[in-house]
Amino acid sequence: MLISPWRTDFPALSALAAEGQTYLDSAATSQKPQAVLDALLGYYASGAANVHRAQHLPGERATRAFEGTRTQAAHWLNAASPAEILFTRGTTEAINLLAYGLEELFRPGDEIVISALEHHANLLPWQQLALRKQLRLVVLPLDSDGGIDPEQAAHLIGPRTRLLAISQLSNVLGRWQALSDLLPLARAQGAFTVVDGAQGVVHGRHDVQAMGCDFYAFSSHKLYGPDGVGVLYGRSDALAKLKHWQFGGEMVHSTTYQSADFHGAPLGFEAGTPAIASVIGLGAALDYLSNLDHAAVAGHETALHAKLLAGLAARDGIRLLGAPQLALASFCVDGVHNADLAHLLTEQGVAVRAGHHCAMPLLHSLGLQGAIRVSLGLYNDGEDLERFFSALDKALELLR
Numbered sequence: 252m253l254i255s256p257w258r259t260d261f262p263a264l265s266a267l268a269a270e271g272q273t274y275l276d277s278a279a280t281s282q283k284p285q286a287v288l289d290a291l292l293g294y295y296a297s298g299a300a301n302v303h304r305a306q307h308l309p310g311e312r313a314t315r316a317f318e319g320t321r322t323q324a325a326h327w328l329n330a331a332s333p334a335e336i337l338f339t340r341g342t343t344e345a346i347n348l349l350a351y352g353l354e355e356l357f358r359p360g361d362e363i364v365i366s367a368l369e370h371h372a373n374l375l376p377w378q379q380l381a382l383r384k385q386l387r388l389v390v391l392p393l394d395s396d397g398g399i400d401p402e403q404a405a406h407l408i409g410p411r412t413r414l415l416a417i418s419q420l421s422n423v424l425g426r427w428q429a430l431s432d433l434l435p436l437a438r439a440q441g442a443f444t445v446v447d448g449a450q451g452v453v454h455g456r457h458d459v460q461a462m463g464c465d466f467y468a469f470s471s472h473k474l475y476g477p478d479g480v481g482v483l484y485g486r487s488d489a490l491a492k493l494k495h496w497q498f499g500g501e502m503v504h505s506t507t508y509q510s511a512d513f514h515g516a517p518l519g520f521e522a523g524t525p526a527i528a529s530v531i532g533l534g535a536a537l538d539y540l541s542n543l544d545h546a547a548v549a550g551h552e553t554a555l556h557a558k559l560l561a562g563l564a565a566r567d568g569i570r571l572l573g574a575p576q577l578a579l580a581s582f583c584v585d586g587v588h589n590a591d592l593a594h595l596l597t598e599q600g601v602a603v604r605a606g607h608h609c610a611m612p613l614l615h616s617l618g619l620q621g622a623i624r625v626s627l628g629l630y631n632d633g634e635d636l637e638r639f640f641s642a643l644d645k646a647l648e649l650l651r
């Protein structure tokens with residue numbers, strides 16, 4: 252039996268269990284450890300205050316905690332400096348920031364390269380930029396396992412490539428992309444490299460300097476932190492090329508009615524009051540995660556994923572999408588509509604995701620309108636999977 256020693260750190264798991272719910276949708280959003288709930292309540296209960304503005308005690312305390320998270324996030328990603336960490340609303344806003352912030356550097360006919368598996372968050376901002384600036388959006392094809400083939404990529408990334416934006420770990424196919432092969436292809440052309448770390452950041456530790464990317468984005472809410480905040484890492488020289496994109500409080504050195512002198516990164520890209528409590532909560536999540544035994548977490552996640560794959564493989568008529576390596580598995584069942592199956596799983600208290608997973612072009616390229624996705628957090632255990640499989644068997648008996 253696979254037991255998660257961390258399960259009891261997450262009060263929502265027992266609350267959900269009391270309602271008969273089995274939560275297997277962590278790739279959409281994660282549950283939060285008590286330490287994060289305490290940090291959120293602690294901030295509000297001890298006196299909310301705005302950051303970077305006030306000299307008073309609560310203001311100083313909030314600013315210290317807020318900036319503390321920036322330092323923690325820099326350590327977490329091994330960024331060279333906290334100034335390379337920008338707080339955004341999430342991965343989506345981080346990538347939109349880049350698509351606007353880099354816009355002036357593109358010329359008609361330049362190419363932006365993404366892959367066929369990208370989440371809409373790493374497709375639509377580039378697609379719209381391409382439309383605004385008459386650029387070509389090049390889509391790297393996948394192999395049958397759901398990986399971007401570096402050989403094909405080598406043909407498609409060329410002198411016109413100005414930017415490569417790819418996911419580290421697919422939210423549908425659960426495969427690590429070969430960043431160490433792919434990013435150098437873009438770098439050799441002098442192109443920007445953007446890594447969507449929304450799913451990847453949750454599993455293992457990642458070093459943006461070793462990765463060699465210009466930008467790396469993730470969302471707190473998938474990494475056991477609160478929603479409403481995300482991180483955009485940018486190497487300092489890459490950040491220096493970004494144009495400001497949102498304007499308001501605390502992002503200028505000075506302004507007149509006619510013109511302004513903006514801060515650089517990070518504050519120049521954080522106009523307005525940020526999600527202070529959420530940033531502090533993200534700090535608590537990073538603290539919590541930093542103190543875990545990483546080898547034990549990785550071992551648990553690997554064993555749980557193997558059990559998930561084995562259970563799916565043992566059942567007839569299940570078509571797995573790609574060859575997932577970790578964290579999740581998406582599948583459909585011959586002759587069964589995924590919405591019907593999802594409905595019956597939901598009725599039995601199993602919380603999985605069904606649909607296109609915000610990767611519509613990928614699903615369509617596989618000839619599908621949707622699929623069921625089971626995704627795992629470090630708090631899931633063998634019993635969760637047994638409840639899922641028993642619900643799946645009952646649902647399939649009814650539907651076939």
Ligand SMILES: Cc1ncc(COP(=O)(O)O)c(C=O)c1O
Nearest residue numbers: 341342343370372422449450470
């Ligand atoms: C791979 C990937 N990229 C980007 C996103 C967007 O994240 P958010 O909605 O937190 O901005 C997601 C969310 O599911 C994702 O899985």
